[in-house]
Amino acid sequence: MNFDFSEEQKLLQKTARDYLVEHCPLSAARAVLESGGTHDAPLWKGVAEMGWLGAAVPEEYGGAGFGPLELALIAQELGRALAPIPFGPSVYLVTEALLVAGSDAQKKRYLPRLASGELIGSFAFAERAGRAQPSQLATRFEAGRVHGTKWPVQDGAAAGLLLVVAREGDRTVLALVEGANAQVASEPQGSLDPSRPLARVRFDGARAELLGASGGDETLLAHLLDRAAVLAAFEQIGGAERALEGTREFTLGRYAFGRPVASFQALKHRMADVYAAITLASSNAYYGAWALSTGDAELATAACAARAAASDAFELAATEMIQMYGGVGYTWEYDCHLFYRRAKQLGVWLGSASEWRDLLVQRLAARG
Amino acid sequence: MDFNDTPDEAKFRVEARAWLDANAERLAPGERRESPMGGEGRKGLLERARVWQRTKADAGWACITWPVEYGGRGATAIQNVIWGQEESRYRVPPNMFSIGLGMLAPTIMAHGTPEQKQRYLKPMLRSDEIWCQLFSEPAAGSDLAGLRTSAVRDGSDWILNGQKIWTSGAHYCKWGMIVTRTDPAAKKHAGITYFIVDMQAKGVEIRPIRQINGASDFNEVFFSDVRIPDTYRVGAVNDGWRCALTTLMNERATIGSGQGFGLGIHELLQLARETDWNGRPALEDPSVRQRIAEFYIGLKGLEYTSYRTLTALSRGQTPGPENAIGKMVGAPLRQRLSSFAIELQGAAGATLDEGSTPLGAGFQHGWLGAPGLRIAGGTDEILHNIVAERVLGLPGEPRVDKDLAFQDVPTGRG
Numbered sequence: 184m185n186f187d188f189s190e191e192q193k194l195l196q197k198t199a200r201d202y203l204v205e206h207c208p209l210s211a212a213r214a215v216l217e218s219g220g221t222h223d224a225p226l227w228k229g230v231a232e233m234g235w236l237g238a239a240v241p242e243e244y245g246g247a248g249f250g251p252l253e254l255a256l257i258a259q260e261l262g263r264a265l266a267p268i269p270f271g272p273s274v275y276l277v278t279e280a281l282l283v284a285g286s287d288a289q290k291k292r293y294l295p296r297l298a299s300g301e302l303i304g305s306f307a308f309a310e311r312a313g314r315a316q317p318s319q320l321a322t323r324f325e326a327g328r329v330h331g332t333k334w335p336v337q338d339g340a341a342a343g344l345l346l347v348v349a350r351e352g353d354r355t356v357l358a359l360v361e362g363a364n365a366q367v368a369s370e371p372q373g374s375l376d377p378s379r380p381l382a383r384v385r386f387d388g389a390r391a392e393l394l395g396a397s398g399g400d401e402t403l404l405a406h407l408l409d410r411a412a413v414l415a416a417f418e419q420i421g422g423a424e425r426a427l428e429g430t431r432e433f434t435l436g437r438y439a440f441g442r443p444v445a446s447f448q449a450l451k452h453r454m455a456d457v458y459a460a461i462t463l464a465s466s467n468a469y470y471g472a473w474a475l476s477t478g479d480a481e482l483a484t485a486a487c488a489a490r491a492a493a494s495d496a497f498e499l500a501a502t503e504m505i506q507m508y509g510g511v512g513y514t515w516e517y518d519c520h521l522f523y524r525r526a527k528q529l530g531v532w533l534g535s536a537s538e539w540r541d542l543l544v545q546r547l548a549a550r551g
Numbered sequence: 552m553d554f555n556d557t558p559d560e561a562k563f564r565v566e567a568r569a570w571l572d573a574n575a576e577r578l579a580p581g582e583r584r585e586s587p588m589g590g591e592g593r594k595g596l597l598e599r600a601r602v603w604q605r606t607k608a609d610a611g612w613a614c615i616t617w618p619v620e621y622g623g624r625g626a627t628a629i630q631n632v633i634w635g636q637e638e639s640r641y642r643v644p645p646n647m648f649s650i651g652l653g654m655l656a657p658t659i660m661a662h663g664t665p666e667q668k669q670r671y672l673k674p675m676l677r678s679d680e681i682w683c684q685l686f687s688e689p690a691a692g693s694d695l696a697g698l699r700t701s702a703v704r705d706g707s708d709w710i711l712n713g714q715k716i717w718t719s720g721a722h723y724c725k726w727g728m729i730v731t732r733t734d735p736a737a738k739k740h741a742g743i744t745y746f747i748v749d750m751q752a753k754g755v756e757i758r759p760i761r762q763i764n765g766a767s768d769f770n771e772v773f774f775s776d777v778r779i780p781d782t783y784r785v786g787a788v789n790d791g792w793r794c795a796l797t798t799l800m801n802e803r804a805t806i807g808s809g810q811g812f813g814l815g816i817h818e819l820l821q822l823a824r825e826t827d828w829n830g831r832p833a834l835e836d837p838s839v840r841q842r843i844a845e846f847y848i849g850l851k852g853l854e855y856t857s858y859r860t861l862t863a864l865s866r867g868q869t870p871g872p873e874n875a876i877g878k879m880v881g882a883p884l885r886q887r888l889s890s891f892a893i894e895l896q897g898a899a900g901a902t903l904d905e906g907s908t909p910l911g912a913g914f915q916h917g918w919l920g921a922p923g924l925r926i927a928g929g930t931d932e933i934l935h936n937i938v939a940e941r942v943l944g945l946p947g948e949p950r951v952d953k954d955l956a957f958q959d960v961p962t963g964r965g
Contacts, residue, residue, distance in 0.1 A: 184865050186858035446946035451939035459876045463852025470855045473552045488848045540844030548834050
């Protein structure tokens with residue numbers, strides 16, 4: 184039994200943590216949140232130089248040539264740091280989609296630029312409130328062009344390459360659209376977590392090409408979402424761990440009724456519950472990472488479990504953080520709201536925990 | 552990252568399997584292993600369990616982590632897990648002796664005299680003599696050190712008076728291990744002494760406790776002027792708390808290693824598939840799916856967490872207090888799971904009729920047993936304290952009894 188990351192992988196994780204402690208304190212997320220910018224550009228450049236954007240990209244395409252396990256640990260550290268950069272859409276979705284299904288020409292054209300950070304990738308799927316169903320999409324792919332409007336698109340305004348889910352006739356396809364394109368109009372939308380901005384993106388006959396030879400189908404889309412879900416789960420777990428650590432530290436230092444508030448069972452027991460939620464989410468995410476790294480068919484259910492558990496754990500940790508800090512936790516000045524915002528926004532990106540739970544049991548049922 | 556044995560582990564597994572193949576029959580596909588709980592009523596179970604135990608003991612497979620000199624094979628913790636996995640694939644009686652073998656024997660090994668080790672361990676190993684644990688009292692459960700059963704010195708003997716409770720198997724045990732109060736004027740943890748007691752001695756009275764599920768897995772044991780020799784003492788006088796901690800640490804290891812109890816997610820999915828819900832299988836209802844997913848994710852999370860523990864064992868590390876979450880999360884989760892499974896059955900969920908209730912009323916039995924799981928071997932609340940204090944490093948509870956002589960500690964209604 185060896186259900187753990189290797190020493191080399193853990194060393195990589197430690198390097199990532201050290202780097203982010205120095206280059207991405209919580210004030211980095213706050214700065215983007217308060218400035219209304221798209222992301223922390225120096226940090227984006229920095230993580231590119233560290234090789235993280237291309238962690239799972241083969242060296243021939245300008246990547247570091249690691250695999251999903253290394254990428255998962257980097258995601259966890261970025262989650263801890265609440266990194267205000269478009270890592271998720273660009274790496275978990277667009278880069279991964281090219282790796283899984285891109286044509287050789289597409290890989291050659293885009294992967295080196297994605298790995299270097301020159302190009303930011305974004306994923307455009309939903310078109311309105313609710314649970315997105317590929318068959319119901321209004322966005323069309325016709326004769327090499329995309330027509331339609333997508334919202335919310337995470338990092339849509341910063342994107343140089345959009346992976347768009349569209350209908351071509353009566354089938355679902357994935358299309359690549361370059362952002363620097365007169366037929367693509369991005370309009371910023373307010374977001375729960377302004378350190379991670381959202382946009383409404385309109386495609387007015389934007390020039391596009393299908394991903395790979397055929398543009399894939401709903402099965403490919405589901406597979407790409409499963410892969411991204413596992414990586415996002417690690418990011419969420421990182422955020423949840425940091426929220427719990429902050430809560431622990433604050434409540435140990437704050438006294439009421441002559442004792443640290445962390446000594447009251449009303450808080451202790453709930454912190455134990457948060458710890459348990461994170462541990463179970465983390466174990467589910469480990470299993471997801473194992474399935475991702477081995478290409479095992481278990482990924483279809485493991486991803487659902489990891490994603491739902493991590494979404495719930497991060498939201499629980501962030502919610503409890505504000506509650507246990509008390510009044511100051513509700514102030515703009517304290518950092519609790521950064522976790523609260525990030526937890527919810529990450530939790531609904533790629534579909535909410537409820538959606539993943541439903542999908543999980545549908546898939547279990549289909550397995551018989 | 553993989554789920555494979557190391558070469559040494561694989562070799563050990565082959566060895567274990569070879570012996571089991573030669574001495575037992577494999578379970579048929581889908582066949583469940585007999586449960587030790589509520590088992591005494593089943594015909595001849597105890598005797599069958601003893602026969603199997605002796606077969607294993609004579610071949611050195613009864614308690615493989617024990618040192619060779621006491622009849623074990625000095626195996627590692629991970630080998631013990633592998634042995635347990637392999638044994639569970641065979642149609643053999645459940646282990647009815649784990650309290651003695653898993654908890655009391657390590658205490659004797661750590662704190663007993665050479666004569667005690669010589670006299671007691673071998674017969675315990677072969678189940679020639681079965682042991683029970685006499686720790687909890689009506690007023691000393693989570694707060695075990697609040698125990699009041701007294702032992703008073705009388706020449707070279709001790710006289711025991713008091714009451715113990717929640718003792719498994721007391722009526723078929725030859726020996727018990729008991730913690731007693733020997734100095735009420737000392738502070739709470741300082742006046743406790745640990746003894747071996749003969750369960751057939753004059754003045755020992757055993758009364759079964761009937762639980763809410765109708766079964767009697769436990770007893771109350773009353774001690775009225777029970778006389779035992781000083782040679783039955785384990786550890787020094789008034790140093791019994793240290794010995795008790797050895798027992799309790801091993802209890803946690805024993806309970807922590809237990810695989811799932813009762814019906815689980817597989818059976819819940821089967822039930823949801825077979826149960827009619829507005830003319831469709833319940834599994835097709837989104838609200839049902841939400842709940843099933845919650846149980847699946849929780850139970851899988853626990854299973855994968857145990858893989859992480861096994862990985863630590865495999866690397867020769869000792870798992871820490873974080874293992875407490877297995878029971879802290881698992882017991883209430885299974886209570887909610889069985890409750891939901893009963894709801895799925897509609898009005899029929901209220902039937903407890905092995906012939907017609909779905910899945911042989913397994914969920915109903917699970918639900919009736921669940922409250923006990925949340926209390927026995929560390930309540931949910933104590934486990935939360937353990938995680939909060941020993942994993943997260945949060946402050947302990949304020950202790951108003953810590954610096955008082957035991958006799959001055961407030962007792963309430965008892």
